[in-house]
Amino acid sequence: MDRFDLTGRTALVTGAARGLGRAFATALAEAGADLVLTDLPDTPDLADTASRIEELGRTVHVVPQDLSRTDELHAFADRVHETAGPLHILVNNAGTAALERFNEITTESWYRVMRVNLDAVFFLSQRLAEHMIADRVEGRIITITSKNALVAEAGLAHYNASKAAVDLLTQTLAVELAPHGITVNSIAPGMVATPIDDAFPFDREAFEAAYRERIPLGRYAEPQECAGALLLLASDAGAYLTGTRIVVDGGVLADQMPRTRFMPPYRPTLTRPPRTP
Template sequence: MTGRVAGKTALVTGAGSDGGLGAATARRLAEEGATVWLTDIDAAGVQARAAEIGGRARGLVHDVTSETAWDTVIAEIVAEGGGLDILVNNAGIAILRMIEALTPQDYARQMEVNMTSGFLGMRAGVAAMRAAGRGGSIINLSSVAGLVGIPGVSAYAASKAGLRLFGKAIALETAKQGIRVNSVHPGMILTGMQSVALKDNPDQFAIITAGIPMGMMGDPADVANMVLFLASDEARYVTGAEFVVDGGLTAQ
């Protein structure tokens, strides 16, 4: 099937990293016909990713922790595209430390970038979708760390778990308007950054993959395809749910 999101306007945050989940998601949505706006705090990176996708892809600088920045980005998208149909809250950071090494600043920064940005995005996205009156789909990129406990991942996990439940509540608030809100929970995904790190540390790669039932790390495209499904009308009766993409990791 082609053109699964044809005619729709999408915003994907945190899409500036080469080989990252945001870039892969934006590319997949564009391949299926959407006009895609990529945003990132990295100006050069997001412009490069938009240029690689080409066509109807656009890159914008965007600090997802700023309410003003969200208002500006959404206003530009609505002005040019007539509305917003798909919002992918992908931007995030990870500071992975055991509790004794985790500072209040580490904790606060992860909550701000991973959780507060999702709140600001959902609030702005819902307003734009309600104004257009044609429903919409919001997909929050959480993590398997938002579902199960992992040592050294406490603050990151808290932010991702919070994003999951925040989205469920918004799904109930917006269901009558046809605005769907779901979360995607990737496991170990071979992003560009991880590819470089594991190339230098093949023994670590073997240790990681040995713990995954499918015996391999996922590809960013695996996550992008899940987002595509949730963004499309094929998922018209799906809201307030979470979708795990982890090769069976959390089924153990």
Template sequence: MTFTPTRAIVTGSDSGIGKATAVALAEAGMDVGITWNSDEAGAQDTAEQVRRLGRTAVVERLDLTDVPACGDVVDSLISQLGGVDVFVNNAGTGDNAPFLELTLDQWRHTVTVDLEAAFVCLQRAASHMVDRGQEGRLIAITSVHEHQPRVGSAAYDAAKHGLGGLMKTLALELGSDGITANSVAPGEIATPMTDQDDVDPHGVKRPGVPLGRPGHAREIAAVVAFLASPAASYVTGASWAVDGGMLQMGPQAGSHLTSDDWRTP
């Protein structure tokens, strides 16, 4: 286990899972590149938490709707950090519209942000790793909907399925360069994206989840930190569901539903 990561980039690290992940990687001894789109104050707060841990933090704005330019932001962060050992593609968006009502613009926005921009950012980070002849870790935050669809989320489901497939292909192609590629697929996590900012998930009841509650962003970050560590040196091409057992509920949910309410997004 010679791989010792000291430099990481976490996109969308101004809040939620991204913020928790940036802090977890700093706790593991890494300097961290932080990005934000609309919440600069949140990104600066993340940077301050990283610095309090004795690590360097650099901050850049990343607009994933500007696909060609987002790779340049990754380059800038890598230059400021002096390299990159771990790249976490966390930033993303979602949609909530029935398929027959989903507009082409909505579809393109979600697929652009969640898949096309991810491709550009991951490719740019991987290119730096390969050019420097170093081992590396590529980690994508997908969703349980990488594996199972959700009513009213056609574009999101398609993008997350695609991102999961991309990571598996990267595992095949980059393994000989010592670069691993894995996904982390969260279930419902108490974050601003689920309108549960600063909520203790242990006090929220979710009967349909085996653990009975949503997850905390730190519970996702802990899995990312493991995948970024030397201990995960033989893990690649995997998708880690961190969902309180949600994905195991298919037949049980199907047999215990008592109304058609689930058909409405």
């Protein structure tokens, strides 16, 4: 288990106020890392995440930033470095989505999604990779994409495109940063119980019931169920993984169609060994 130990490493998690970001920050702290947390300014939940990390006995810095302000991101990265010192792990987790038909997406909505989900990942990784190289750390850059990076979902043209772009960006950075000992990977979650779609104009209950039928494991993931993949990619245990993605989707992408519902019930074929008296 020492290979998963992150004692002495510092990690920046974006979008750390809630959802997956909070679960990732907590898991990294549990593994021994010190944390820098960021989210939109004036997000009260960010302080809650910070107190959880402090309770675990780790050092935590909070550096709020609106990541859609892409021209501020190099300065933000420098501020993080000044505040926390050498950074070993960058978790590009912050993300945003809107449910809109393709023909109704406005220029504003398109660029809002692209700035947070794609541009921020690029500019933050760019500057922090420079710091990792200058500090001679074996850096880890982990970006949270989505199963929507691989298969489309209607009503999310901007979101799908942003996540697919980050998927290939991950591979490119992995190749360019490998000579510096920095690994770059992504995690592609399936359906996770978080507030990301709270503002979607849809019948949530009906949608979730229908979607659960599509998930071989039969349920949405809890945010912490994506943290195991993160710890692997962030630690020495995952040192030889780069340029790849870990899909954490309960089997959704493995299944074309939920056919098992239309099959005879499962019948175990293993026979029990005879009981010994």
